Amino acid sequence: MSAESFVLYPGKLTYTEIRSFFFSSSAQVELAPEAEEVLRIAALSVERIVARGEPVYGVNTGFGKLAKTRIPDDKLKDLQRNLVLSHAAGIGAPMSEAVVRLILLLKANGLARGFSGVRKEVVTLLLAMLNRGVVPVIPEKGSVGASGDLAPLAHMSAVVIGEGHAFYKEEKLTGAEALRAAGLAPIELGPKEGLALLNGTQASTALALSGLFQAERVFHAALVAGGLTLDAARGTDAPFDPRLHALRGQKGQIETAAVYRSLLAESSIRDSHREGDERVQDPYCLRCQPQVMGACLDTLRNAAGTLITEANAVSDNPIHFADTDEMISGGNFHAEPVAIAADTIAIAVSEIGAISERRLAMLMDAQMSGLPPFLVKDSGLNSGFMIAQVTAAALASENKTLAHPASVDSLPTSANQEDHVSMATFAARRLGDIVDNVCTIIAIECLAAVQGLDFLAPLLTSAPLVVAKDTVREHISFFAQDRLFTPDIEAMRALIAQNTMVARVKELVPLPECSVV
Template sequence: MEDVKAVLLDGEHVTVEDVATVAHENVAVAISDAAWQRVKDCRKMVEELVSTGKVVYGVTTGFGKFSDVHISPEDAAQLQVNLIRSHACAVGQPMSIPAVRALMMLRANALSKGYSGIRPETLQLLIDCLNHGVHPVVPEQGSLGASGDLAPLSHLALVLMGEGEAFYQGERLPGGEALKKAGLSPIQLQAKEGLALINGTQIMTSIGTLTYVKAKALAKAADMIAALTVECLRGIPEAFAEEVHRVRPYPEQLGVASNLRRLLTGSKLTTEQGEIRVQDAYSLRCLPQVHGASRQVLTYVEDKLSIEVNSATDNPLLFLEEGKVISGGNFHGQPMAFAMDFLKIGMSELANISERRTERLVNPALSELPAFLSHQPGVESGMMILQYVSASLVSENKVLAHPASVDSIPSSANQEDHVSMGTTAARHAAQVIDNVSKVLAIELICAAEAAEFVGAEGLAPATRKLYDLLRGVVPPVLTDRSTSADIEKVAAALLQGKWVQEVEKISGELM
């Protein structure tokens, strides 16, 4: 992109925002000079190990259960090639291009730490593929989330060898052909390199990072949409008073309450205690407590991602200063598995309470609005079935929110006898977020319809901006029509976060 510098990789300072930028905006990456020196020094150590024949897992031995099989120096290179070819058996739909870009960036960042022993030219080719838009076809399924994301990552490595498949300029091509069209040449893997390319948590972390960024945007959107619903249901904002939340001082709860106060400033539709009712239902009154708790989940997830994106997750690891090669377990995805499962739960709850607000908007027994927000109740169904769809999505999320991390299954003849299922957790988290965006879109569409009845002119300036943004893509439903496309368009807009930015120009930056 114009006027955007390359993101510098050094294995230490990548942020989740950097990952999203490279993934979605085609920003280039580069490796720092200091990182290049560490990579070169570490490679020398590998070459010395090979020449002396010292027993080192995956360098002079086989893999997994074959770790006791000695590999001669003349077979060291073929061992790596065989590793990639045999392990490239992932299945399912290809990962999205943004997710693959994030994956390539994170793998390069991990390798740039200088603990993996990869050759500089191999790492350079990985960087060149990313910067030239050669995106390997990486099937989503097949990782146990321990021993690294072996099967999917092997499809990335195949392309560097001139094999496999890659997307290039909108075409799905054989890997070698994609490299050639981009002006690049494949490499011949040498000792340790195959293992260095596939032994890591970058599949689950790339999916997880992009999912987290979307979740963060949806959390802000949820506050905005809920504020609009509060107005349309003539809610009581006194429940969001600073005094209430100061005596239960979770930072996230305080932040959501502050968001709601600012979003509702200037509203002519909200009411006071006793004016219509003494207190609101929980789905309105407990917004800071519930949305705030989901924000606590996001805080936890961001902390874990910030560590993981700058971690060495290879095995074995080479420590230059100590002169040691240590076989460990940094490839085990348990931290990411827990984080992604927690993310699923926290975001599912945002959808759960949103669906309950939608029900209040469309159910005449729970509001003073026309049944199902229909302009001709009975003759026309109005928003009736939108609530059905919302209910279906939140129910599906309950299944997806089942923790993948509590499962394990032994592999490699019981040598790898406990695994994380972190990649499954990340994939399911991505599905949950997609569902949450649609549940929130449905609430927003219904709240905008309710505003037609209570008077959009009475909305607060911030929520009126949200209403206007919605109306820019979804006209009022004055008579029954299909709203599937409307829901999809609004969900996409919420995930992009641009509407949040527009509303924040009025409300001030939201937490």
């Protein structure tokens, strides 16, 4: 898949493809030609089902608790339009453009498999909106993750019928205006099409994938930060001996231990204290990095497998089988897999931040690190990194609340017809806050570790960590005396979020991906 264009083969998106698409604001998507025939056959089957006159949920009946209400044939198009308008009840700030683009892609991907009973025109309009920069305004709050992400997907679908609002070239327009500006026209929904657009897990899945992709960058930065801190504290690389980790057998632990060995190889700082060091063992925050970070890696990969499966799923209701002209009601819209995956990502990322904050705190303590108190000359006159560590502690503590599982909660909706829901959309949405907090924690740790390494000059760390240190120093100067700290933190956050530091390190040391393995 190139960053500029790719062909969508329904149900076959990979982790790498979706991640590349997510980080590209200009990728163009073309539907595979064979999918068009699948959609044509499905649409003809829906026509035959409607002609039989039998009650089919959401095609000629009401929705939710109103499923027993029969809708006359001459009102079927009104039914689909009304569904979209009534369900567009979300509130809050708009979801990011990257997330909305991903929702459009995932919705097109699911519908194009041919089990939702929609016409080709519906899928091609979704992709045309994506390709021409029409970004529906989707409020971030208002979904319980069953029956699918109804409110978010209704706001997306409102633009499809020329209602609602969308951003076009950074200007907020009505849905009709945005489509017209992009050279597109709204469509009138046929039987089942409104329900197919609204029912599904694409919003929660897109939010969870967004959190996962950004968590991967934070994970990589944390590996580098951990290496920098260990050398700044003149720790030992003995706990990374491959024999230790082979005995335990945990895959992520084995891989991350290998990363730390590579990051620290041939460090003159490490060589300087191999003999005569009175310390027997480093604190857990240094010694147990492979065990903690390896467990986080395994957890992120587990979640990635679930989310990629869901990204390719048919998750609406009822499911349409064109070969037998059947529509079978089920519960594929229930986003429990996404909710639990998002919960585990939240826990893993929070732990990445928790151990990072402990490494940072260790560097502040002169008795533990052997460095100047709070990593500054003339401490007392200067407070140095004292309050930056407090900021990191505040964020690490905040994550303890944010990481509380959302999937164990449920509130009945639709007059108890929909009596158990997943809360997947919130579970996924709060990942953005957690990852942002951890990005800041690691940014502060990187600044502190590089400061510590500067105090050890003329001794040099390893080649990969010198690259990391030099990247930081290109943008942020040595903290010689107290100054405003927030600009330094923000600059370091940008180096992590934009992958600048890690990309340079990865040229020397491969870092494990959080993708499906």
